Amino acid sequence: MSTESLIRVERIVGRPIPLPGNDIDTDRIIPARFMTAITFDGLGELSFRDARFDAEGGELAHPMNDPRYRAKGRRVAIVNKNFGCGSSREHAPQALHRWGIHALIGESFADIFFGNCVAMGIPCVTATTADIARLMQLVEQDPAHDLTIDLLARTASYLDQTLPIALSDGAAHQLLTGTWDATRLLLEAMPKIREVAARVT
Amino acid sequence: MGKTLLDKVWDAHAVRELTSGQTQLFIGLHLVHEVTSPQAFAMLREAGLKMAFPERTIATVDHIIPTESQNRPLGDTQAEVMLSAIERNCREHGIRFFGPESGHQGIVHVIGPEMGLTRPGMTIACGDSHTSTHGAFGAVAFGIGTSQVRDVLASQCLAIERPRVRRIEVSGKRSRGVFAKDVTLHIIRRLGVKAGVGLAYEYAGPVFAEMSMEERMTVCNMSIEGGARLGYINPDATTIEYLRGREFVPSGEAFEQAAKTWLATASDADAIWHDTVQIDAAEIAPTITWGINPGQAIGVDEAIPSASEFAEDERAVVEDAYGYMGWSRGDRIAGTKIDVAFIGSCTNGRLSDLREAARVARRGRVAPGVKALVVPGSQAVARAAEAEGLDEIFRQAGFEWRLAGCSMCLAMNPDKLHGRQVCASSSNRNFKGRQGSPGGRTLLMSPAMVAAAALEGAVVDVRSLLAGEEG
Numbered sequence A: 001m002s003t004e005s006l007i008r009v010e011r012i013v014g015r016p017i018p019l020p021g022n023d024i025d026t027d028r029i030i031p032a033r034f035m036t037a038i039t040f041d042g043l044g045e046l047s048f049r050d051a052r053f054d055a056e057g058g059e060l061a062h063p064m065n066d067p068r069y070r071a072k073g074r075r076v077a078i079v080n081k082n083f084g085c086g087s088s089r090e091h092a093p094q095a096l097h098r099w100g101i102h103a104l105i106g107e108s109f110a111d112i113f114f115g116n117c118v119a120m121g122i123p124c125v126t127a128t129t130a131d132i133a134r135l136m137q138l139v140e141q142d143p144a145h146d147l148t149i150d151l152l153a154r155t156a157s158y159l160d161q162t163l164p165i166a167l168s169d170g171a172a173h174q175l176l177t178g179t180w181d182a183t184r185l186l187l188e189a190m191p192k193i194r195e196v197a198a199r200v201t
Numbered sequence B: 001m002g003k004t005l006l007d008k009v010w011d012a013h014a015v016r017e018l019t020s021g022q023t024q025l026f027i028g029l030h031l032v033h034e035v036t037s038p039q040a041f042a043m044l045r046e047a048g049l050k051m052a053f054p055e056r057t058i059a060t061v062d063h064i065i066p067t068e069s070q071n072r073p074l075g076d077t078q079a080e081v082m083l084s085a086i087e088r089n090c091r092e093h094g095i096r097f098f099g100p101e102s103g104h105q106g107i108v109h110v111i112g113p114e115m116g117l118t119r120p121g122m123t124i125a126c127g128d129s130h131t132s133t134h135g136a137f138g139a140v141a142f143g144i145g146t147s148q149v150r151d152v153l154a155s156q157c158l159a160i161e162r163p164r165v166r167r168i169e170v171s172g173k174r175s176r177g178v179f180a181k182d183v184t185l186h187i188i189r190r191l192g193v194k195a196g197v198g199l200a201y202e203y204a205g206p207v208f209a210e211m212s213m214e215e216r217m218t219v220c221n222m223s224i225e226g227g228a229r230l231g232y233i234n235p236d237a238t239t240i241e242y243l244r245g246r247e248f249v250p251s252g253e254a255f256e257q258a259a260k261t262w263l264a265t266a267s268d269a270d271a272i273w274h275d276t277v278q279i280d281a282a283e284i285a286p287t288i289t290w291g292i293n294p295g296q297a298i299g300v301d302e303a304i305p306s307a308s309e310f311a312e313d314e315r316a317v318v319e320d321a322y323g324y325m326g327w328s329r330g331d332r333i334a335g336t337k338i339d340v341a342f343i344g345s346c347t348n349g350r351l352s353d354l355r356e357a358a359r360v361a362r363r364g365r366v367a368p369g370v371k372a373l374v375v376p377g378s379q380a381v382a383r384a385a386e387a388e389g390l391d392e393i394f395r396q397a398g399f400e401w402r403l404a405g406c407s408m409c410l411a412m413n414p415d416k417l418h419g420r421q422v423c424a425s426s427s428n429r430n431f432k433g434r435q436g437s438p439g440g441r442t443l444l445m446s447p448a449m450v451a452a453a454a455l456e457g458a459v460v461d462v463r464s465l466l467a468g469e470e471g
Ligand code: SF4
Pocket: B062, B063, B107, B108, B109, B128, B130, B345, B346, B347, B405, B406, B409, B410, B427, B428
């Protein structure tokens, strides 16, 4: 791991995809029946499987099926409140990431989902209810442009609109310094870890 | 100024403050199951790392394990691959593994406490959101994702922000037929499914003080459904008595010493909480979910609420729930026909849950056309229940008595809903498709209420069945 260089996450640019709705749980993002493999491979196309396809495999109306949002390439998802609640399964952000999502902007995120995303180098940034509504509307009207999430400036911009975004200091630090893959950082403190280990049950 | 239990445990396990402002937190006990760990072991291997403290991890198999036969190879080849993978990973890293032949296999959140691995004042992590269950003992216990499982395997630590603590006081006395499940569903109903984001829930007051450890686990289990990553109850005499004599707990004088330390981890009377919520137990009825998240719950005697009763930005989710569940305006929850009854899970798959359900089950027979399953939370729970003859009571009433596992809580094994079946379930999540069928519908309730629904073939107030029975 020491040979690996740090990957700083400062700015994400990608086509937007709105995934509207409050309390979208990780069971919905990736149903448990697709978790019986010992790798994360192949999860991308299974993202939101049951919201995208009926029992016969027929397509349902869902942004991920919408030709306007389906083009390959990096994507930034726009979501509402408490996105990623429920199960801790990292399969959920892994599936979204493999589908193409490299950042999320929303009103709020569930704690474990947020932590999983940070650990994968995926920022989940928040904006006000009004700004998210405006952004979704803007994208709905004219989706074919890049959405930029700038962690240094703490802004999101789309077309001529720029709005302020928020991110916890801890997560911002991890992403901006490239220490979102925390293993190496944690291992640096091994002598101290051993001290605590000797003290606690 | 006093400290909360969370602060005491956090400070004792803090290795250092990171420049990010997060804590490098030492994890005393790491629990592992077969679904969220194989990718973490692969990441560890890829990075050329070894486990730092393998003796601090224990593993079991619960999510994919079939409950009819656990003979090898397992009937489902993918399940067999997962079981073989965790066996191999545990062997390779020297991790203690409680597999089907061990006599200790079961849902990870059931076996930790019953073996005395879960103790007050510990930090516990697991790649599973219901790790909050272990908070019942006054442990700081929370779910993590697979990349974080890798971090714990490698360093026994996590980089994590300290949550603030909300104290939830439930005062007064529960009325008969109101179980721990009803208390926790009521709390989530009152506060909502996102109220706990960024917080730890400390449950306090006479109602929790009176609860058994198994009931406390039911409450802490569902903290995550209220958005809180962890929940806990301060250790007291009930905690100490539960732990006495358990396999991994010290004995004799060492136990008495440990007990003193454990009691001292409780929040100080002059601790500062982020905020406090007061709830009166008198307002809690047997509670059932009607919708697609655990906050969409009502008392058994209520009608499905109308959209106008919700805040404006909740209405889309409410409308979604009406459509998915198939409610019409004015429907009442009592009398709702069910197809399947499921008793089990890390919320309500312990001995006391099975006792309460059996008390109801012995009064009748499962209604025609209803499939009723009882899945003990662990092999030890199964043995204890069988020793009391609970399995016979269930069988005679027409329930299937199964082997230990997660089963129909998330249906990663052959136990699944089909089509749009309606399931009365003692589990913790009523999300769309949660029980294995993309259109399956889940009504969460206490195990006694599930048993009552099984006999009736429809949702019914368990209090009416138990009327006249002694305490
Ligand atoms: S019983 Fe259900 S909630 Fe509990 S660990 Fe198993 S799958 Fe998760």
